[in-house]
Amino acid sequence: MRTFLSSLFLILLSWTSFAQVDSSAIVASHRPDGLFSSTRGAVQNWFASTSPALKFDPSMNHEEFLDWQWKMQAAMASLMKHPCLERQEPKMVKSVQRDGYRVEKWESYPLPGSVVAFLVLVPDGVDASHPAEASFLCIPGFGQTKELVAGEKGGVYDLSAEPLENVPLSAMAKHYVEEGWVAVAVDNPSFGELADNGKSDYLNSSRILLEGGWSYLGYSSYCDKVVLDWMKTRPYLRNDRIVVSGFSLGTEPMMAIGLMDKDIYAFVYNDFLCNTRERILVMTKPDSKGERPFPNSIEHLIPEFLSYFDFPDIVAAFAPRPVICVEGGMDRDFNLIKKAYEIAGAPSAFTCYHYDKYADPSSRTYYDELPEGLDRTEYFELVNCDSPRHGFKKDYVLPWLRGLFPKKAQ
């Protein structure tokens, strides 16, 4: 009996040692009863036990799908908390001619006491009699400006500098205007002309918004919606052919206003498609200091957002409106979105490209659920994201758009 107990003890000891080594990357219980004694364990376990109320269910029929879309829209509106205000109309403050198009600087007044500027690129020859076939609301990424997106010189907010000679890939508005389309470029809050005394202040402004019961995304999507609504009133564009083009951080306000505004015709989704709930739960491997990473900063925090849905659900709810995703993600998520487009009767309206590195299906990973214990690099690998190649995917986006908006015979 003693031998048996000793063996059992040794087995338990070695199991415990093994578990302790192995468990550093995951949020593990160190108790025989499996209960979590750390707050992180308790919280991780709690969060994992919750489920988004409006998770897309691929078994829906068309009627249920329509009903679900309304619920998605209502939930997004309740999360974004856009205020209903009497607002001053946007005002043009400058216009300069560029090669083949003009750039106008406008000011909008989303909240009393403040101003948010944006740029409008209008091709030569486009006017009320010859409205643009397509127009774009271009929302840049973190650390990008409306000037970059428009191919203008960074930090010069009055359009007094020459435009950039070598057009950067990120200049999505410029790429669009060169196709003969109208393009509007906005800033994300807290950066560029919206910075605080020349310093980006994503964190402080986000925190104040959160303290007041709002959020960075609520505010940014509201500012973008103000510009979108103004776009619809322009005589030189077709207000039933407005596309929202979001890069990286800019995909978030794109998704928000995309659900809330059925007038938007199509979407350019230029980031990998992320399941953010899963990312939080699996990116648990401590760094060299022993700290677990959190995937992002509080400008991405929208309290209760993940109680309703996640990014793939939102894109699924865009069906049947045309969407192109150009930086891949997990086939698991894209298969759900494709199913949504089938239910909506428009299977060809959803297009997806992976990063070159993962273009070959055999180079991608296929998980139903990602394993816990990943660091950022491992996470990106498992979701087929070649993050060093993150950038505007002009070569996928422009041909797709030309297909959507074919040039008319002159």
Add this chain to the structure above:
Amino acid sequence: MRTFLSSLFLILLSWTSFAQVDSSAIVASHRPDGLFSSTRGAVQNWFASTSPALKFDPSMNHEEFLDWQWKMQAAMASLMKHPCLERQEPKMVKSVQRDGYRVEKWESYPLPGSVVAFLVLVPDGVDASHPAEASFLCIPGFGQTKELVAGEKGGVYDLSAEPLENVPLSAMAKHYVEEGWVAVAVDNPSFGELADNGKSDYLNSSRILLEGGWSYLGYSSYCDKVVLDWMKTRPYLRNDRIVVSGFSLGTEPMMAIGLMDKDIYAFVYNDFLCNTRERILVMTKPDSKGERPFPNSIEHLIPEFLSYFDFPDIVAAFAPRPVICVEGGMDRDFNLIKKAYEIAGAPSAFTCYHYDKYADPSSRTYYDELPEGLDRTEYFELVNCDSPRHGFKKDYVLPWLRGLFPKKAQ
């Protein structure tokens, strides 16, 4: 005319230069029309324009005051989101005898799948036949543990070490048990025995809670409420004489459960009394790197909290229950609280001490509204807070408690 315009230009230029120098500490508009063009300006202006829905109004009569208290309680409950769960009862896992009292280690099970330990200090001679006249739920500050609060050795969670020989001032539970009272010591989440693999993780756990629509304070106050409810069932204490004693961070869950649970008899508020909305709005002076500080980290973030009330309103709503504040603050706020206690018919139930440095009324500042543009040091000065002396104020707390709970003649 030209001379006049030149002069005007110079005046404007010098005004602008002056404004730019002067405005670095505050969130200023740099435009002639006074509109804010930075996100921080827009957000600061928006936040300043909002007002807490349940701000204490000193002109209330007694009936209105009672009605307001119910609204405060309901609002706090809606913010804290304590789940209604079938829970396993707390379980004692160890008991050790100390000099004049015993320390018991208990485990509570606030959420399925996890465990939260706490310590119970019971004086010798206290039992169901001789219940303690007073008992205390002791909630420590940031970076403090239940072991410290109980006078036990830090990091030894099974009570196997000798208790600390030199009792630290922070050991509030030990100070209470030495008075013949029962004292329960809890951890704040994410620290001590609740840390994540030995690392404090206030930020990550807070963030996950916020993502899921909860908050650090919602979770911590829930864990504390579970212990408080268990305390009420102990036969060796009077469940109508339970005091919550909060130090620093611990004052926050104290305020939360204080509003939600009318069974709590009295409160020890061991921090300066902060108007947190005002602190956010006035602490705007950039540091040496040009970054504006934010007063605290996201374990203090409760979305929408400040839409309802602030700390002084909550303490006002405790009237007529006895409260002692022992680290001062602004007379402006204390005068409101005193008014609340007058309305509630118990003017003597509120007691307030300032830091020694500000004990003389002539050494304190008196503002109706603090000016914007402060750094942390200036802010503390203006709110009469001698932060290097932040600590448990035994010499004020114990005599006040002895007055509340006089020793019975043997």
